[in-house]
Amino acid sequence: MRALTWHGKHDVRVDTVPDPEILNPRDAIIRITSTAICGSDLHLYDGYIPTMKPGDILGHEFMGEVVETGPRSTLKEGQRVVVPFVIACGQCFFCEKHQFSACANSNPADNQDLGRELYGHGMTALFGYSHLTGGYPGGQAEYVRVPYSDTGPIVIPDGLEDEKVLFLSDILPTGWMAADNCDIEQGDTVAVWGCGPVGLFAVQSAFKLGAHKVIAIDHFPNRLELAARFGAETLNFEESNTYEALMEMTGGMGPDACIDAVGLESHGMFLDNAMDQIKASTFLGTDRGHALRQLITACRKGGKVSLPGVYGGFLDKFPIGALMEKGLQVKSGQTHVQHYQDDLLRMIGEGELDTTFLISHRMALEDGPEGYVKFKNDQNECTKVVLKPGQIPAA
Known part of the structure; x- marks a missing residue:
């Protein structure tokens, strides 16, 4: 598949990388239909966040269609879902308190040690946001593996197009x-x-x-x-x-x-x-x-x-x-997305909240590196870049 990958400060590339696979029973594979560049991604782009490695797949604001599920996933093939940027197990001490961005289980033990050295406690895992937060491949790609898919993704009802709900993932x-x-x-x-x-x-x-x-x-x-x-x-x-x-x-x-x-x-x-x-x-x-x-x-x-x-x-x-x-x-703190997403989805569906006003640029995934440059250097006019995998890139 094609994906945006980090190769150093101000060096984002579109690479061909292996397709994701089901690794755990609660996993799901999502075909990305819309993904966005976040202001937090610019901290990676500028080299401020440690523990990035060349080839890491970026992106934590994304949504798409379920194409494969593990045996313990509650999702079904064909469903449209928005995926929270916070990866949470739903069962630990913190998740039971709805403090999902403090989940104790989503970040592998080796990366938890990195967090303890820096902050006193291990970090919760995030998509596409350094090995400090788990090293999980992100969603600026054609496909992504979603761990704990029975806890995070929110199913989107028919009639709500991507751009109305995409930002439930984070911002x-x-x-x-x-x-x-x-x-x-x-x-x-x-x-x-x-x-x-x-x-x-x-x-x-x-x-x-x-x-x-x-x-x-x-x-x-x-x-x-x-x-x-x-x-x-x-x-x-x-x-x-x-x-x-x-x-x-x-x-x-x-x-x-x-x-x-x-x-x-x-x-x-x-x-x-x-x-x-x-x-x-x-x-x-x-x-x-x-x-x-x-x-x-x-x-x-x-x-x-x-x-x-x-x-x-x-x-x-x-x-x-x-x-x-x-x-x-x-x-x-990082956002407890899963705590808020149901109410916010309802408000979007009832027309109480609008998010589409923010989008200034729509681009193909292949044009993602240019999107990073625009979002970094033209912050007056470029308020939000949405990338569409499968769209034909600009000439």
């Missing part, structure tokens, strides 16, 4: 969980740093969960315009002082809740950002945390901080004093 539930983690109360103001795909879904979700006001912060005009369509007030951090603007917009209080949808690759010409870049280039640090520092400083006393943005290592100059003295509550 829609990630944006929803980001807003849900804010414990939004009546009258709350929520500020969202970053209007990429997750940030835009967080804006939409915050309003759905009852926010009175949402402030969207970015520097790409097109993305700010998309946030404004949902009713958000917008703030361009290149045109104003973000902290002072937020104080003015909230009567001097600061936002009730702040969402970091940026993560470890903060942008902007700021002193702390420049220092972080120097430290990363000299192996004295890893993550660029300007957005996180800024939102902790801006959040009101007693407020809430939600971190859906990916962080991978260590961050210097962390404002721990502000976090403690202001009594901020922090919730973070």
